[in-house]
Amino acid sequence: MRDGEPAVEVDGLVKTFGDVTAVAGIDLRVGQGEVFGFLGPNGAGKSTTINMLCTLLRPSGGVARVAGHDVVTGRDAVRRNIGLVFQDPTVDGYLSAEQNLRFHAELYGVPRARTADRIRQVLEMVALWDRRADLVRTFSGGMRRRLEIARGLLHAPRVLFLDEPTVGLDPQTRASIWDYIRRLREVEDITIFMTTHYMDEAEYCDRIAIMDSGRIVALDTPEALKAGVGEDRVRIRTSDDDAAVAALKERFGLDAVVADGQVTFSVASGGEFVPRLFAELGVPISAVSVARPSLDDVFMKFTGTSIRDAERGGANEALRMRMRGR
Numbered sequence: 001m002r003d004g005e006p007a008v009e010v011d012g013l014v015k016t017f018g019d020v021t022a023v024a025g026i027d028l029r030v031g032q033g034e035v036f037g038f039l040g041p042n043g044a045g046k047s048t049t050i051n052m053l054c055t056l057l058r059p060s061g062g063v064a065r066v067a068g069h070d071v072v073t074g075r076d077a078v079r080r081n082i083g084l085v086f087q088d089p090t091v092d093g094y095l096s097a098e099q100n101l102r103f104h105a106e107l108y109g110v111p112r113a114r115t116a117d118r119i120r121q122v123l124e125m126v127a128l129w130d131r132r133a134d135l136v137r138t139f140s141g142g143m144r145r146r147l148e149i150a151r152g153l154l155h156a157p158r159v160l161f162l163d164e165p166t167v168g169l170d171p172q173t174r175a176s177i178w179d180y181i182r183r184l185r186e187v188e189d190i191t192i193f194m195t196t197h198y199m200d201e202a203e204y205c206d207r208i209a210i211m212d213s214g215r216i217v218a219l220d221t222p223e224a225l226k227a228g229v230g231e232d233r234v235r236i237r238t239s240d241d242d243a244a245v246a247a248l249k250e251r252f253g254l255d256a257v258v259a260d261g262q263v264t265f266s267v268a269s270g271g272e273f274v275p276r277l278f279a280e281l282g283v284p285i286s287a288v289s290v291a292r293p294s295l296d297d298v299f300m301k302f303t304g305t306s307i308r309d310a311e312r313g314g315a316n317e318a319l320r321m322r323m324r325g326r
């Protein structure tokens with residue numbers, strides 16, 4: 001990869017599975033050294049995109065280059081230059097942490113003379129050096145994930161792909177995985193491309209792309225995306241959400257949506273508006289909160305739904321497909 005060349009470069013990328021369009025023609029550029037987040041609900045097409053970039057799936061259309069190589073015509077070169085950390089654990093529980101890494105080093109052709117040093121380096125990076133001789137099946141979920149990250153880094157890849165690296169972990173462990181990811185780029189010359197459906201985690205990325213139904217609906221820094229939503233976000237719980245939405249439109253000219261069981265809308269100055277709201281809405285309010293826009297609000301702005309509601313929809317869709325399959 002030449003200096004200044006994007007680490008990931010995608011033009012019009014498409015993937016279809018029969019009549020399902022998982023990725024519907026996306027474009028993006030990720031710079032060297034960036035931490036880039038791919039954000040979206042289940043079924044948005046994140047894993048399919050990452051699998052095409054990692055050469056595990058062949059695109060149906062468009063082009064993608066990773067570390068300067070085409071994912072179709074330069075497949076082996078791409079593979080040499082990337083590291084993978086996927087949702088499903090792939091470390092072997094019946095081997096020690098160190099044995100797992102040795103095996104991987106062989107597989108990736110890490111020069112023998114360098115292997116021992118590099119194993120120590122990556123295990124220290126994820127604070128597992130002291131546990132190197134222990135069988136991985138005695139590790140907690142967070143430790144296994146850290147070991148996966150160490151393994152993904154072993155052959156010094158230019159781009160590290162992390163597909164939902166913190167899914168299924170408790171909040172504290174998620175935070176510690178993020179500490180390692182952030183520290184990583186201080187130590188290694190690496191680009192990090194990750195997917196997540198945790199909004200709070202997306203905040204840690206330099207830039208994020210929000211994906212919905214196979215398309216990128218927004219792409220920018222978290223700050224710029226939130227600034228784009230602008231005003232304060234007000235959330236209320238009411239006894240009749242539909243009546244509240246209608247009253248907000250009628251009395252205040254505000255467009256509200258119902259998501260996660262709350263009525264949500266934007267106003268310029270939430271704190272000043274709330275007393276008026278209680279006095280004039282005409283629908284009983286049981287709870288109210290006012291906050292600066294979050295990435296949840298950005299998601300809602302671009303997709304018209306909250307990520308949690310979108311996921312519930314996606315889960316229903318997956319279930320329907322399974323039932324149809326049967």
Ligand SMILES: Nc1ncnc2c1ncn2[C@@H]1O[C@H](COP(=O)(O)OP(=O)(O)OP(=O)(O)O)[C@@H](O)[C@H]1O
Binds near residue numbers: 044045048049
């Ligand atoms: N091998 C496949 N065959 C058929 N359909 C598929 C296949 N892989 C993915 N899909 C469909 O493509 C769409 C996108 O799926 P994908 O797994 O990329 O989403 P995602 O955003 O990564 O979701 P998740 O967070 O659940 O991994 C979904 O509708 C999914 O059902």
